[in-house]
Amino acid sequence: MTFKQLETIFWVVQLGGFAHAANKMHTTQSAVSKRVQELEALFETPLFDRSLRSARLTEKGEEMFLLAKRLLEQRDAAVEQFQRPEVMERHVRIGVTELTAMTWLPRLVGAIQAKYPRVIIEPYVEVSVMLRDKLLADEIDLMIVPDVFNEQRFLSKRVGVVENVWMCKPGLVGQPHRLRMHELAAHRLLTQDGRSGTGQLYNRWFRSIGVNHENTLFSNSVVAIIGLTVSGMGISYLPKKCLAPMVDSGALQELTVIPALPLATYAAIWKSDRKSTLISSIATLAQEKCDFRRMFQTG
Structure with a gap:
């Protein structure tokens, strides 16, 4: 069993199909199908219900997806712990509300790229409740929103206030x-x-x-x-x-x-089950760069 196979299962489920997973992983749909078939052959059990048109997991497939998710998170955490910032490679999905996007988001992205030049930032601009749902569904890694969600599943750092x-x-x-x-x-x-x-x-x-x-x-x-x-x-x-x-x-x-x-307090919020030094570091950068005083900041 390889990390490539586990990543394939993870992205097929997260993105809802083999074609989307292939696009995400920069490979072909046949390569994605082959990796799934290899896992099914290894454990002698189907992971997807092929009687359906959508990529629906079987019961064992659900177990494999949860295992893949956990192992990939542990791998990423181990890599982050020992890798130097300048060589770390990751895609980080950050959700922000409109006010942050209109003010200091470019400053934050610039600070992240300066510290982690090989990390790719994918910003999402949405209302807070939609971002919370995306965070819970692992569709984003971090959100910066008004601090109104009292959820035990979240960790947070206060970044600033708006008057x-x-x-x-x-x-x-x-x-x-x-x-x-x-x-x-x-x-x-x-x-x-x-x-x-x-x-x-x-x-x-x-x-x-x-x-x-x-x-x-x-x-x-x-x-x-x-x-x-x-x-x-x-x-x-x-x-x-x-x-x-x-x-x-x-x-x-x-x-x-x-x-x-x-006053409206804003916080950087991420899931408590994601032990990521990178995400915690980005939250700290958000504390340093947060500035709601000016529109359309570039530096």
Whole structure:
């Protein structure tokens, strides 16, 4: 039994088919089929149910997949422990939310490439709940999201905080003055729903202070919410520092609302059963490079 055979079983299952696995492993579909057949011959048992059109595992195939996953993880951990950073080769899939992608993600990728020049980074930009599901399904290796998931299956490192404030089109609420949360009910709110980590954080907070706004428009795109806010469609909570230039230019107006929104803490999160020094090191780099103060950072 070889690691190539184990990798083949792993990727066929992860990607849902022999053709996808062949593409991932930069080989042919016939080579993938041959490796599977070699394992089946070695253990004298079918690993896939060939009566179905999809790559469906048999009961023994399920056992082989779990074994392959465990052995590959142990191999990767051993290689990381003894290999020098400059020669380490891996693909690392990092999931981030839109705000991180719009601010400091390029700085993080640059720092990873400087320390691990042969590691290939594959970024995924999604809402927090989708990234959590991808992490649990081993479709990504690490996610950087608002720290709202209290899961024992995860390890995490706090990377930074975002100060969000209420903003609107200048003049939408009349003369600037201190507002209380219930006064915002006279206007449409532009917010994120429960699929967003920030949406979860603030929706919980609204409930904790007894606030319920019915006139709400939901979007999980930060860019869309900024655009709707600038156009005067409503009031939204937006990151204070990175949108300061838009406030200074008169495109947005910052409102003083009592009580103030709580800070949104962001964390680098990965699965606790993945003993990877590389992933832990990338989380530390995220702590060092996290900077939500400026949009579209390049260095």
